[in-house]
Amino acid sequence: MNYIKLTVVLMAAALFAVACGQTATTPNTTNSTANNKPAATPGAGTPAPAATPEEIAMGMDLYAKNCAECHKDSGKGGKVTIDGKTLNPDDITTAKMAAKPDEKLTEYVVNGFPDDGMPAFKDKMTPEQIKAVIKHVRTLQKP
Secondary structure, rough: OOOHOOOOOOHHHHHHHHHHHHHOOOOOOOOOOOOOOOOOOOOOOOOOOOOOOOHHHHHHHHHHHHHHHHHOOOOOOOOOEEOOEOOOOOOOOHHHHHHHHHHHHHHHHHHHHHHOOOOEEEEEEEHHHHHHHHHHHHHHHHO
């Protein structure tokens, strides 16, 4: 159990260090065609405030305990058998999922997909915990 906590803390610290180490880039203004559009970003519909290291650590821990059995640590999902039932959880790292706003992902977590085997977490996690899980999921969604 202490190994898991240590892993979560180290991963959060590494993620924080990587995020802080990135430098800003200036946009290329030499190409000014009419078709230039901003790239889609995770949760583009609603910009979320930056996650704190504590939120990321909490999200990682909750994800490991509640989500990783089906969606895998990587978020890639795939076939899994639980309690004798074969499920095929979605890959939550796809561009399609990354484009969904946080509110939509929250709705998925709160209500679940009972017919597909995903339980509702509205009575299992607080709104703050669900937000932390969503912030962790965003870290799995690489461009």
